[in-house]
Amino acid sequence: MSGGEFNSWQTVQAEVLRRINAREWKPGDFIPNEAELSVEFGCARATVNRALRALADTGLLDRRRKAGTRVALNPVRKATLDIPVIRYEIEGKGQTYRHTVLSQERAVPPSGIRARMQIEPGIKLIHLVTLHLADGKPYVFGDRWINPEAVPGIESADLTVKSANEWLVANIPFEGGDFSFSAMTAGKREAEILACREGEGLFVIDRSTWNDGLVITSVRLTFAPGYQMHTKI
Amino acid sequence: MSGGEFNSWQTVQAEVLRRINAREWKPGDFIPNEAELSVEFGCARATVNRALRALADTGLLDRRRKAGTRVALNPVRKATLDIPVIRYEIEGKGQTYRHTVLSQERAVPPSGIRARMQIEPGIKLIHLVTLHLADGKPYVFGDRWINPEAVPGIESADLTVKSANEWLVANIPFEGGDFSFSAMTAGKREAEILACREGEGLFVIDRSTWNDGLVITSVRLTFAPGYQMHTKI
Known part of the structure; x- marks a missing residue:
């Protein structure tokens, strides 16, 4: 050359x-x-x-x-992952998106969530379970905890209209997040929500996002069987 | 300010x-x-x-x-994933690494692999199954196909000394790769190799890497139960 x-x-x-x-x-x-x-x-x-x-x-x-x-002597290759809003991910596949709130309550979080979100004992958070559907079929459900102290406006938001996933992205900026990807075995609850068999292997993303030093939300996304996440390097 | x-x-x-x-x-x-x-x-x-x-x-x-x-109106957050050599990943956790080749042969790949690796029908590739252990316990196994045409020196390499994973990274540069992350349900084979129960949910990475327009290798990594992959944004 x-x-x-x-x-x-x-x-x-x-x-x-x-x-x-x-x-x-x-x-x-x-x-x-x-x-x-x-x-x-x-x-x-x-x-x-x-x-x-x-x-x-x-x-x-x-x-x-x-x-x-x-x-580099021992190259650690780096791959970039896109983390889209679930609605965009589904619509991006040409499928119709719908979501439904399975439960919404104020509750004291279990100790694992409390530690991850740095919440004092006894403090109640918003606990929300949302199922996202693609072409009418269960795609993923989110078991989510939200710290209302860190999320102004959440109390008056109707999360049956915009999902919490989308509402938070649109309304609450965040500085950073922790992601963990794993697999689990479907129990009775997952099988019911995702309309799959007990004992199926499911892909799971645990995600906590924070802003200004406060954890805004922590969510476990459990995907229906067959889900794949792709990337290229 | x-x-x-x-x-x-x-x-x-x-x-x-x-x-x-x-x-x-x-x-x-x-x-x-x-x-x-x-x-x-x-x-x-x-x-x-x-x-x-x-x-x-x-x-x-x-x-x-x-x-x-x-x-950004609809921010698609991007996360960066580190893709280390399995030995470094295990040693980075302070565990002892060992690997063992469960099988190595020349074989015609199944059609899925053939399509992914752009191989003509009937051509034999190197097929290798390697188990990686952390502190003596099964950590992940790789079911790997290697195109010898794209990998000079592979014929004379002793992959029981350095694992194919490490040998390829050390000897064969690559331009890019495709990654897919998913979950599967352990069958009899996975349960035997990973010493887990049939029906457990397992984390899976499918990875193909290429150089100069040729796919070098395609590997499915199936991890023992409990594996988590982490990242931050």
Whole structure:
């Protein structure tokens, strides 16, 4: 390749990737610095920077502020997951979305939820169980706890109209969240709600989101059999 | 806040986040451009750019090259997943790693694998089943197909020494991969290999990786009961 071809960060990235793949640059090797590469490629240093950053984001390069950039020795590949609102996920598949609130009450949370949400003993939260349906069939149900102290307006929200999932995303910004993905075995309750057999393996997402140091909500999403979550790297 | 405080992209990000959270900038609103913000914050434009990019990466801002940057109307939050080598994952928990090859053969893959790996009918691939153990207990097993055409050196590699998982990461660079996460119900085979009961819900990762347009390998990882995969946003 001649220098003139490197007119975008993508072409620079492709060439760096080629050199790593061809083992011209081997795992653990330092690669030339941005200034050197920008001269070699005949492009702006910012272009090189953008390309190397993208490769560092996937774990293929290991960048240290002072030491320089190496080809990663033990690459931990990083994948990006989209976390959409459930309605958009279902509608994105061309299916009709509907949700129904199975229960809504004020209750003292169990100790696991209390610890995760950093709630004092005896404090009541909003406890909500919502079933989301795709083309009329159970898709996922959310067993959710909401801290009303952290969610202004929740008391007067009608969560049978917009689901809590959608209402919270639309109304309450959040800074961060914890996600955990696992599998469980359907018991009587899950089988009833999801219209599946007891003993089926179900995909589960546990998710807590917070803002300003307060946990807003903690939800366990239990998906009907056959659910798959996809990503690419 | 006065301008002098914005001396890092993190402080700029925090202030932008504060304005979104306080709804000074509402969902769907255009925010000032980078040049305007760099004047307001008294910092380099690159600092503003880095902060806005980080917020766009999490889905909170919606950046369009020509139209400008808006607060996302329907934020699709993005989470990043680390995909480590299984040995590192287990050792990272302070457990002892061991692996054992349950079977290795040349075989014609089933049609699902053949389609996923874009293999002609009748072509034999390497089929390998490897159990990974943590502190001597089954942790996950990989049912893996490898295309020897795409993996130079695989024929002479002893995959009972380094697992195929680790050998491939160390020796064969890859450009990309497809991941799918789901749950299954343990049958007789899974129960035997993982020493669990039939009918338990198990977490499953299906993963195909490719390089230079060829699918290198396709593996189904089936985890022992209780496995959780974590991430934060």
